[in-house]
Amino acid sequence: MSALAALLALNAVAPGLVVARFGIRQHNEPFFVFALVDAALAIAVFRVVPYALWAVLLLSLIGLIGLSLTFNKPVRGKSLDKLIWLLDAATILSAGFLLLAGHSS
Numbered sequence: 001m002s003a004l005a006a007l008l009a010l011n012a013v014a015p016g017l018v019v020a021r022f023g024i025r026q027h028n029e030p031f032f033v034f035a036l037v038d039a040a041l042a043i044a045v046f047r048v049v050p051y052a053l054w055a056v057l058l059l060s061l062i063g064l065i066g067l068s069l070t071f072n073k074p075v076r077g078k079s080l081d082k083l084i085w086l087l088d089a090a091t092i093l094s095a096g097f098l099l100l101a102g103h104s105s
Helices: 002-022 029-046 052-069 079-100
Strands: none
Touching (some): 002 029, 002 052, 029 052
8 A cells, every 4th residue: 555655645746846847837737736636535544544445546547548638739748758658657547456456446
């Protein structure tokens, strides 16, 4: 669980870097929101809040789908977007594994 919390913390930092680098007004509001969401999820997983893994799975899946659908719309460098995509995919796999392994929280 602490590895997932660390992964979520990294997943909170990466969108924050997009906002810091390109600003929030250039269609980067979703990155700011997901930075806050991932930070809150990292805290919830670290504190073993009930159903936190389900929330991580659902919200990371929404973030991954949203990033995939809008990937080519912004006209800027996309290396951070690729990193966020990989971190979201790793988060989904980790949360899914923990849920299948029997961690119900």
